[in-house]
Amino acid sequence: MVRNSQQCYSSANFISAEHLDFLHVLITWKSVVSLLRPLLLDVVPSVRQTAALGLGRLADYNVDLAEAVVKAGILPQLVRSLPEENRYYKKTAAFVLRAIAKHSPQLAQAVVQSGALETLVICLEDFDPGVKEGACWAFDYIARHNPELSQAVVEAGAVPLLVLCIQEPEIALKRIAASTLSDISKHSPELAQTVVDAGAIAHLAQMIPNPDAKLKRQVLSALSQIAKHSVDLAELVVEAEIFPVVLTCLKDSDEYVKKNGATLIREIAKHSPELSQLIVNSGGVAAVIDCIGSCRGTVRLPGIMMLGYVAAHSENLSMAVIVSKGIPPLCACLIEEHEDHIKAAAAWALGQIGRHTAEHARHVAGANVLPTLLDIYVDTRSSEDLKMKAKKALKNILQKCTHLPALEPLLHDAPPSIMKHIIGQFSKVLPHDSKARRLFVTTGGLKKVQEIKADAGSLLQEYINAINNCYPEEIVRFYSPGYSEILLERVESYQPVL
Amino acid sequence: MAAASGGREEGGSMAALARLQERLSELREEYFLANRSIDEDRKIKYRAAVKIQSWFRGWRVRAYLRHLNAMVILIQKWWRGYRCRKHFRKMLEIQKRWRGYYVRKYIHNYYALKKYLQAVSVNNAFVRSELQEYVEMKENEEKMKDLEKKEKEKKYQARKMHYLLSTEQIAGIYNSPFRKSPDPMELLLRNSKPLSHRRKQVKSPFAYELYDWPTCKKPPAFVTALPLPPIGRQKPQGPFRDTAEVLWQRYKPLEPTLRVAESINSPLEKAREGIKREEWRNPIHDNEFLPFSSYHKNEDEKYEPSLCKSGKYVREAYGTKHFREVYPNKWIADKDFRTVVPSIFLFEKFGKTYSRAGQIV
Numbered sequence: 001m002v003r004n005s006q007q008c009y010s011s012a013n014f015i016s017a018e019h020l021d022f023l024h025v026l027i028t029w030k031s032v033v034s035l036l037r038p039l040l041l042d043v044v045p046s047v048r049q050t051a052a053l054g055l056g057r058l059a060d061y062n063v064d065l066a067e068a069v070v071k072a073g074i075l076p077q078l079v080r081s082l083p084e085e086n087r088y089y090k091k092t093a094a095f096v097l098r099a100i101a102k103h104s105p106q107l108a109q110a111v112v113q114s115g116a117l118e119t120l121v122i123c124l125e126d127f128d129p130g131v132k133e134g135a136c137w138a139f140d141y142i143a144r145h146n147p148e149l150s151q152a153v154v155e156a157g158a159v160p161l162l163v164l165c166i167q168e169p170e171i172a173l174k175r176i177a178a179s180t181l182s183d184i185s186k187h188s189p190e191l192a193q194t195v196v197d198a199g200a201i202a203h204l205a206q207m208i209p210n211p212d213a214k215l216k217r218q219v220l221s222a223l224s225q226i227a228k229h230s231v232d233l234a235e236l237v238v239e240a241e242i243f244p245v246v247l248t249c250l251k252d253s254d255e256y257v258k259k260n261g262a263t264l265i266r267e268i269a270k271h272s273p274e275l276s277q278l279i280v281n282s283g284g285v286a287a288v289i290d291c292i293g294s295c296r297g298t299v300r301l302p303g304i305m306m307l308g309y310v311a312a313h314s315e316n317l318s319m320a321v322i323v324s325k326g327i328p329p330l331c332a333c334l335i336e337e338h339e340d341h342i343k344a345a346a347a348w349a350l351g352q353i354g355r356h357t358a359e360h361a362r363h364v365a366g367a368n369v370l371p372t373l374l375d376i377y378v379d380t381r382s383s384e385d386l387k388m389k390a391k392k393a394l395k396n397i398l399q400k401c402t403h404l405p406a407l408e409p410l411l412h413d414a415p416p417s418i419m420k421h422i423i424g425q426f427s428k429v430l431p432h433d434s435k436a437r438r439l440f441v442t443t444g445g446l447k448k449v450q451e452i453k454a455d456a457g458s459l460l461q462e463y464i465n466a467i468n469n470c471y472p473e474e475i476v477r478f479y480s481p482g483y484s485e486i487l488l489e490r491v492e493s494y495q496p497v498l
Numbered sequence: 499m500a501a502a503s504g505g506r507e508e509g510g511s512m513a514a515l516a517r518l519q520e521r522l523s524e525l526r527e528e529y530f531l532a533n534r535s536i537d538e539d540r541k542i543k544y545r546a547a548v549k550i551q552s553w554f555r556g557w558r559v560r561a562y563l564r565h566l567n568a569m570v571i572l573i574q575k576w577w578r579g580y581r582c583r584k585h586f587r588k589m590l591e592i593q594k595r596w597r598g599y600y601v602r603k604y605i606h607n608y609y610a611l612k613k614y615l616q617a618v619s620v621n622n623a624f625v626r627s628e629l630q631e632y633v634e635m636k637e638n639e640e641k642m643k644d645l646e647k648k649e650k651e652k653k654y655q656a657r658k659m660h661y662l663l664s665t666e667q668i669a670g671i672y673n674s675p676f677r678k679s680p681d682p683m684e685l686l687l688r689n690s691k692p693l694s695h696r697r698k699q700v701k702s703p704f705a706y707e708l709y710d711w712p713t714c715k716k717p718p719a720f721v722t723a724l725p726l727p728p729i730g731r732q733k734p735q736g737p738f739r740d741t742a743e744v745l746w747q748r749y750k751p752l753e754p755t756l757r758v759a760e761s762i763n764s765p766l767e768k769a770r771e772g773i774k775r776e777e778w779r780n781p782i783h784d785n786e787f788l789p790f791s792s793y794h795k796n797e798d799e800k801y802e803p804s805l806c807k808s809g810k811y812v813r814e815a816y817g818t819k820h821f822r823e824v825y826p827n828k829w830i831a832d833k834d835f836r837t838v839v840p841s842i843f844l845f846e847k848f849g850k851t852y853s854r855a856g857q858i859v
Contacts, residue, residue: 044756244625251629253636280618283625290626316611323615324622 030068033058037072045086052078052092060099066107069100075114082119087128094123094134098141105145112142112149117156124161129170136165136173140180147187154184154191159198166203175215178204182222189229196226196236205240213254220249220260228267234275238268243279247287258291259299266306273313280317285310285324292329301342304333308349315356322353322360327367334372340382344389347373351393358402365397365406373397374410374418394418402429404436411448419452420460427466437470446471447479653690656683660692 032054039051055074059066069075078093085093097116101108116138123135139158143150158180165177181200185192200222207219223242227234242264249261265284269276279285285307292303307326311318330353333346350373354364364370376382377390398421401407410422426445430437440446449467454460468476477483602608664670664684672684733741754766 046756247625247629248632251633251636253640281621283621285618286622286625287629290629316614319611319615320618323619 030065033065033068033072033074037074037077040074040077040081045089048081048085049089049092052089052096056092056096056099059096060102063103063107066100066103069096070107070110075100075111075116079114079116079119083122087126087131090123090126090128090131091134094120094131094138098134098138101138102141102144105149108142108145108149112152117142117152117158121156121158121161124158124165129168129173132165132168133170133173133176136162136176136180140176140183143180144183147191150184150187150191154194159184159194159200163198163200163203166200166207171212171215174207175212175218178207178215178218178222182218182225185222186225186228189233192226192229192233196233201226201237201240205237205242205245208242208245208249213252213257216249216252216257217254217260220246220257220264224260224264224267227264231271231275234268234271237264238275238278243282243284247282247284250287250291255295255299258295259302262288262291262299262302262306266302266309269306270309273317276310276313276317280310280320285321285326289324289326289329292333297337298339298342300333300337301345304330304342304345304349308345308352311349312352315360318353318356318360322363327353327364327369331367331369331372334369334376340386343376343382344386347376347386347390347393351389351396354393355396355400358400361397361401362403362406365401365403370394370397370401370406371409374414377418378413378415391417395421398422398425401425404429404439408443408445411445416460420463423449423452423460423463423467427463430467430470441471441475441479446475450476450480652686654693656686656690657693660687660690663687 036051036055039047040055042048042051055069059069075097078096082090082093097111097120101111120135120138123131124139126132126135139153139162143153162177162180166174166181168174168177181195181204185195204219204223207215210216210219223237227237246261246264249257250265252258252261265279265288269279269284288303288306292300292307295303307321307330311321311326327350330346330350334343334350337343337346350364350369354361354369373390373394377387377394382390395418398407398418402425404426407422407425410418414422426440426449430440446467449464452460452464454464662670662672664673664680669675670684670687672681672687674681738744
């Protein structure tokens with residue numbers, strides 16, 4: 001009899017719910033839940049285990065099934081019987097809890113309300129690494145949804161045990177514990193502080209050089225979630241001596257390790273100029289630039305934002321970014337990438353680099369960035385956000401740019417809002433530089449300026465007047481539109497002197 | 499009065515004169531009084547006039563003085579201001595130069611910035627080269643791992659297909675007579691040992707538990723298949739039972755009760771472990787005594803003599819050839835033991851505190 005029921009329900013598990021996609025079959029499986037429920041109270045331990053496993057698989061597959069499992073009142077029974085059972089049952093029960101909690105915050109709340117957190121903490125204290133892993137995973141999926149649930153997890157006293165789990169030798173356990181710490185600390189600074197107080201940073205920092213790629217992903221993600229909240233937390237992370245080890249992560253073969261490494265550096269750099277200075281001094285900027293050059297797609301995004309943040313703090317840092325050859329990869333990003341948000345980030349970063357002084361603007365303009373930005377701004381397919389960022393970047397750079405050959409090509413196709421800045425710059429530089437005046441005439445710039453129609457009294461008109469005042473009357477008249485007609489009319493009306 | 503006196507002029511001019519004379523004394527008094535009052539008036543008026551005039555003059559002078567004062571103040575003001583400003587301009591000049599110098603030297607030091615940027619680029623180049631080396635190292639490691647894996651695969655294949663080795667009479671498939679030299683596979687076959695049929699268990703059950711249980715992807719194994727007997731074996735001669743039956747009986751799986759199977763503190767496990775421990779602890783020799791028939795098969799498991807009996811290159815003769823120490827003098831020295839620790843004074847007195855009267859010396 002025992003064998004029979006065991007084998008019957010093991011066969012139920014082998015027809016795993018993954019193969020079934022139909023709604024009426026779902027309804028059938030829901031009734032299976034009510035069948036499985038009494039088996040949880042069976043005398044034979046294997047039957048209990050297998051029943052729990054079946055419930056877990058059902059809940060894992062679909063939200064409705066998970067809700068059915070919760071509604072059938074299985075959770076209190078599971079939670080109550082957990083401490084006396086053996087390690088296989090504990091693992092399976094943790095699997096069930098995690099399968100339910102992963103779908104939505106309400107289900108996770110239901111799991112918490114059934115008193116699962118204390119039992120999961122008991123599981124975390126167990127000796128078997130598999131049980132610990134199951135419990136960690138369940139905590140992870142619960143804490144992921146919102147700050148209140150994370151707070152509940154922290155109040156259950158899970159954090160010190162998680163920090164202990166990180167130090168265990170099994171890689172899978174380390175991975176999942178790091179992921180849990182990351183999900184707990186991502187919600188708010190207080191939670192991050194709790195994680196830091198448990199001494200997590202030192203252990204996480206020690207695991208950065210580990211060769212396992214998935215572990216590195218989780219560790220870097222955890223550190224970046226901690227560092228992102230405030231300057232103090234970022235300084236604490238930096239004090240754990242992650243530089244320059246983190247830079248080796250930027251050269252890893254796994255794309256997501258690179259992305260998370262760049263995210264970590266970005267979160268540290270964005271808080272204050274001193275931290276950015278530290279990163280520049282340790283060569284972080286060069287590593288990030290190389291990383292941007294070698295990746296494609298969303299993986300580049302944190303690196304681009306990091307360069308923008310570093311350059312935004314002060315002009316010396318911005319010059320350091322320029323000197324580390326940061327502008328060509330950013331320009332390449334602008335041109336190559338298809339996603340709008342990455343282009344917007346690249347445009348923003350270039351704006352931050354070029355906005356400080358004329359030198360910076362010259363470097364940025366020299367990389368042939370301005371026509372690209374203008375194209376993006378004018379392009380109808382760009383999203384609103386992208387257009388706005390491109391415009392702001394253009395404005396910032398143009399207001400400082402005194403390098404006229406770079407401004408030249410923009411004259412010809414700029415829309416009026418940008419034109420005013422370009423003409424403004426010309427009007428500032430031309431009165432003082434005679435060679436530039438000559439060049440301006442020969443390259444057809446003066447002609448273009450005459451063709452611009454501006455409202456009288458507007459800023460644009462003032463700039464145009466300032467430019468016209470730099471040149472003698474004849475030239476201005478020569479280049480004004482319709483001059484050839486005027487001349488021809490004069491020819492027509494001329495009475496030849498016989 | 500005049501009319502009355504005029505009317506009575508002819509007859510009354512004498513009377514008028516008398517009347518006038520009567521009033522003469524009064525007249526004098528009147529005249530005196532009138533002059534006196536006028537005099538006093540005049541004095542008062544005079545004093546008043548003087549007062550007024552003095553006041554007015556004083557006011558005028560004061561006004562003039564005030565005006566002068568104001569002018570003086572104005573002029574002094576302007577003068578002092580001008581002087582201070584001149585002085586200030588001189589000071590300002592100095593301060594300007596000082597501030598420019600200070601800012602250029604310490605705050606916006608152009609040359610320091612230039613040096614810093616150069617240092618940054620040098621550091622960047624260094625970091626880049628280091629990272630490049632790291633990447634190359636990783637790639638090399640991966641390549642080595644791949645190569646090793648391939649080598650292992652090849653060797654395993656060679657061992658498995660050892661029967662394809664060419665013999666004296668028949669050339670194997672890798673050693674075609676039309677080739678100039680044998681195929682590398684042939685050489686590999688020559689160097690490899692034939693694979694014995696028993697392969698070691700690769701997966702440990704512990705690893706299986708860890709990685710598959712939490713994801714609950716692999717089901718708990720319910721072993722139901724029986725081990726099959728080898729194919730085509732000759733039935734051994736003699737009154738033996740059927741091989742399949744024998745094997746079934748011999749390899750019948752353990753069917754412990756569930757209580758025993760699931761509890762890690764089961765007495766069966768403990769008993770087994772106890773026996774194992776005893777066995778591990780007791781033997782003198784690690785390798786069990788091997789049967790002679792398989793002596794040549796497993797050549798790497800040779801008989802190793804015990805440590806006590808093996809000398810540097812050969813087995814020691816002591817214990818088999820001779821049993822007594824040959825050079826006794828090696829071990830007997832003429833020097834007595836050297837005391838390292840100073841003797842305890844109290845113990846020196848042992849047996850010597852009392853007299854030696856009763857002792858046999």
